[in-house]
Amino acid sequence: MIPFTFDYYRPDTITEAVRAYKELEGAGRFPIYYSGGSEIISMARVNNIHTKAVIDLKAIPECTVFENNANELVMGSAVTLSAISEANYYPLLTKACGRIADHTMQCKITLGGNICGTIRYKEALLPLLLSDASVIIASGNKLATIPIHEIYNHRLNLKKGDFIVQFIIKNKYLSLPYFHIKKTKNEKIDYPALTLAAILDEGRVRLAFSGLCAFPFQSPKIDTAWNQEGLAADAKIHEMINHLPGPVLNDVYGSDTYRLFVLKTTLLNLEKELEKMPCSN
Amino acid sequence: MFKLEGKNVITLTVNGEKRDVAIEPADILLTVLRDQLGLTGAKPGCLNGDCGACTVLIDGWPVKSCLMLAAEAMGHQITTIEGLKNAPIQKAFVENWGFQCGYCTSGFLMVCHSLAAIHPDADEYVMEEWLQSNICRCTSYEEIRHAIRSIITSA
Ligand code: FES
Ligand code: FES
Numbered sequence: 001m002i003p004f005t006f007d008y009y010r011p012d013t014i015t016e017a018v019r020a021y022k023e024l025e026g027a028g029r030f031p032i033y034y035s036g037g038s039e040i041i042s043m044a045r046v047n048n049i050h051t052k053a054v055i056d057l058k059a060i061p062e063c064t065v066f067e068n069n070a071n072e073l074v075m076g077s078a079v080t081l082s083a084i085s086e087a088n089y090y091p092l093l094t095k096a097c098g099r100i101a102d103h104t105m106q107c108k109i110t111l112g113g114n115i116c117g118t119i120r121y122k123e124a125l126l127p128l129l130l131s132d133a134s135v136i137i138a139s140g141n142k143l144a145t146i147p148i149h150e151i152y153n154h155r156l157n158l159k160k161g162d163f164i165v166q167f168i169i170k171n172k173y174l175s176l177p178y179f180h181i182k183k184t185k186n187e188k189i190d191y192p193a194l195t196l197a198a199i200l201d202e203g204r205v206r207l208a209f210s211g212l213c214a215f216p217f218q219s220p221k222i223d224t225a226w227n228q229e230g231l232a233a234d235a236k237i238h239e240m241i242n243h244l245p246g247p248v249l250n251d252v253y254g255s256d257t258y259r260l261f262v263l264k265t266t267l268l269n270l271e272k273e274l275e276k277m278p279c280s281n
Numbered sequence: 282m283f284k285l286e287g288k289n290v291i292t293l294t295v296n297g298e299k300r301d302v303a304i305e306p307a308d309i310l311l312t313v314l315r316d317q318l319g320l321t322g323a324k325p326g327c328l329n330g331d332c333g334a335c336t337v338l339i340d341g342w343p344v345k346s347c348l349m350l351a352a353e354a355m356g357h358q359i360t361t362i363e364g365l366k367n368a369p370i371q372k373a374f375v376e377n378w379g380f381q382c383g384y385c386t387s388g389f390l391m392v393c394h395s396l397a398a399i400h401p402d403a404d405e406y407v408m409e410e411w412l413q414s415n416i417c418r419c420t421s422y423e424e425i426r427h428a429i430r431s432i433i434t435s436a
Contacts (some may be wrong), residue, residue, distance in 0.1 A: 001309050001328055001347070008285040008306035008352045016282045038348040042329050043310065054306075056353060059283070066355065104343045104392060105330055229302035244289060 002044045010056040014165060016136045020055050021161045029053040033163045035063075035078050035113040038105060040187075043118065062165050063112070063269040071171055077112025077164040081124065084111065090169060092197060095180040100124060100188050103261050112164045116156060119191075122216050123182070125152065126197035126208035129218040131173035131223035136166040154215045154245060176201055177277040179270055183211075183262050185254050192213075194262045198270060200277055205270075212259055213246040237264055285352050293354055295320065296364030304351045311335045311346035312363060322362030322387040326416075333415030336388040341399065343392045343414065346422050369432045370394050377428040381419035383387035389415050393429045401431050 007029070011017040017033070024031035035041055043049040057063045063078040068089045073082065081097035085106065088094045097106060100114060100123050114124040133148040139162045148167075151157055158164070176243040179198040185192040192211030199206050204227050208218040225239040241260065250256040285291070285306040292299050295318060302317045311328075314320040314337070326334035327346045335347045338360035365371060370393045373379070380386040389412070396403055396411045403411070408429055417425065 002307040005287075005305050005307045007287070008350065010283040012282060020282065037350065037353065038330055038345075041348045041350070044307075045328065058353075097409065101330070102333075102414040103411045104333060104336060107339075107342045108344050108348060136287055229296075256397075271307060 002041065004044070004050060006051050007053045008056065009053060010059050012193060014060055014062060014143070015141075017057060017060060017163065018130065018138055018140065018161065020053075022132050024053045024055070025161065030055055031055055033057055033116075035116075036080065036108045036110040037113070038108050039113065039117040039119060043132050046247065049118075057112070057163065058110075060165075067164065068171075068174075069103070073169045073171065073174060074130050075111055075169075077116075077166060078110045081106035081109050081111065090127060090131075090174045092130070092176075092178040092180055092199065095178075096127050096195075096197060099180075099182040099195070111167065115152075116158070116164060120214060120216075121191055121195070121210045123192065123195050123210050125216050126180075126195065126210060126218070128167055128169070129208045129216070130197060130199045130206050131169045134168040135164055136168065138163050138165050145274065149218075154281060173199070173201075179273050179277075181266055181269070183266065185258075187213045191253045193259050193265060195264050196263075196270065200274065212248060212256070212263060213244060214249060215246070218244055219243060233268055237267050290348045291355055293351065293359060293369065294357070295359045296361060297358075302351065302352050306350065306352050308378055310337070310349045310351045310354050310359070313351040314346060314359075320361045324384055324387060326384070326388075331416070332385070333388040333392065336391045336415065338391055338395055341395060343395045343411075345414075349367075354396050360391070362390055364392060365390065368394055370397060370428065373428040373431045374425070376425050377431060378421075379424045379428040380417075380421055385415060385417045385419075386422075389417065389425055392424075393432075396429065397432050401434055408433065 009020050021031050029052040031053040032051045034056045057080045062246050063076040065076040066079045067074050073089050084097045085094045115122050135146050135148050136153045137144045177200040180194040183193045195210040197208045206223050210216040221243040222240045248256040248259050288305050290301050290303050302313050323337050324334035324344050326332035330348045336343050337346045339357050383406050
C-alpha cells in the first residue's frame with residue numbers, strides 16, 4: 001500500500017534517536033521522526049512524502065510520560081490525543097483533542113504528531129499557546145527548554161534532527177474558564193473553517209485560532225483589541241480583523257468571506273458565553 | 282534500539298497467540314493480518330483512515346490498521362474480529378439487525394467491543410463520539426445504535 005519501502009528504527013533513548021537521525025541523514029536515507037505515524041502513512045501512500053528510514057519515538061520513556069504533578073502538567077510528545085482526553089487534566093486541551101479527526105484516530109495521533117505534522121491546522125496547539133507552554137526539545141546532545149511562542153511563531157522552528165520530547169504547562173492554566181468551538185463547512189469530522197479557543201485569565205481574554213489563516217496563531221494585538229473596555233463587539237471585531245497575521249484562507253473547506261462570517265458570529269457567541277463565565281469582567 | 286532493515290521475520294501477538302510474519306518495514310498491519318495470517322475480518326475500505334472498516338484493537342483500544350505499520354504493533358496485544366468469541370456485542374448486532382451487507386460490521390464491532398470494555402457506563406455523547414469513527418455505506422446506523430445501547434449499562 002505504501003508504494004516504496006523504508007527501514008524502521010525504534011530507539012529506546014533520546015540519545016539513540018538523535019544519533020540514528022544523524023547517521024541516517026549522513027547516509028542519505030532522508031530519515032523522519034515517527035510518532036503516531038498516521039499522517040506519514042497517508043502522505044506516503046500517495047507519494048507526498050518520501051523517506052528511506054523512519055525513527056519511531058514511542059519507545060522513549062520521556063516521550064510517553066504523562067503526569068500532573070503539584071506544579072505542572074508534563075506531556076510527552078508521543079502521548080495520544082485519546083490518552084489526553086481520558087485523563088482530562090486540562091479540559092480545554094481535552095476539547096481540542098476531541099475534535100481532531102475521529103475518536104479511533106485520536107487513539108493513534110499523538111500530541112507531538114499533531115503539532116509537528118504537515119497538516120496546517122494543528123488544533124492541539126491552541127491550548128498550548130494560550131497556556132504559554134514550555135517545550136522540551138532534543139537538540140544535538142542536549143535537551144533545551146523553550147517557550148512555545150519561540151519554537152512556534154506561525155511555523156515550527158525546529159532544526160533538522162531536533163525533535164519535541166515534552167510539553168509542560170503550569171497548573172494555574174489547567175482550571176481557567178475556557179471556550180472552545182470548531183466550525184466546519186459540512187461534516188462534524190473535517191478540517192476547520194474556524195477553530196477558536198479562548199481562556200479567561202485574571203479578567204483578560206486570550207484567544208487562539210486555527211483555520212482562519214494558513215497557520216494557527218495567538219496574537220497579543222488581537223487579544224488587546226478584544227479586551228478593550230467600552231467598545232461595542234462589532235467595533236472590536238473589526239479591529240481584530242485588521243490585526244490578522246496573514247490572509248484569510250480561501251479554499252474548498254471555506255472561502256475567505258465565509259470564514260470571516262464564521263469568525264464574526266463565533267466572536268459574538270463568545271461575548272455571550274463570557275458573560276456567563278466566573279470572574280468575567 | 283530495535284531495527285528492521287529490509288524484509289524480516291517478526292513476531293506479533295494476535296488474538297492471544299504469537300504469530301511469525303515476514304514483513305517489509307513499510308507494510309501496514311492490515312495487509313499483514315489479511316495476507317499473511319489469513320485474518321480477513323478487518324476489511325480494506327478507504328485505506329486512508331476515513332471509513333473504519335479495518336479497525337482492530339491494540340492493547341484494547343481501537344486503531345485503524347490501514348494507518349499502522351505492522352512493525353509498530355510488535356510488543357502489543359492485537360485483537361481482530363476473529364478474536365471475539367461470542368462477545369455480547371456480536372449477539373447484540375444479530376438481535377438488533379445491526380448490519381446489512383456486513384462489510385463495515387467487523388470495524389463497528391471492534392469499536393463497540395472496546396467502548397463497552399473501557400466505558401461500560403458510556404452516555405449517548407461518548408457512544409456517538411466513538412462510533413463516528415466508522416462509516417456504514419448501507420446506513421445501518423440506527424440499528425447499530427440500538428445494539429451498542431443494549432450492552433451499555435447506563436443506556
Ligand atoms: S480502510 Fe482503514 S479506515 Fe478505511
Ligand atoms: S452493513 Fe453494509 S456497509 Fe455497513
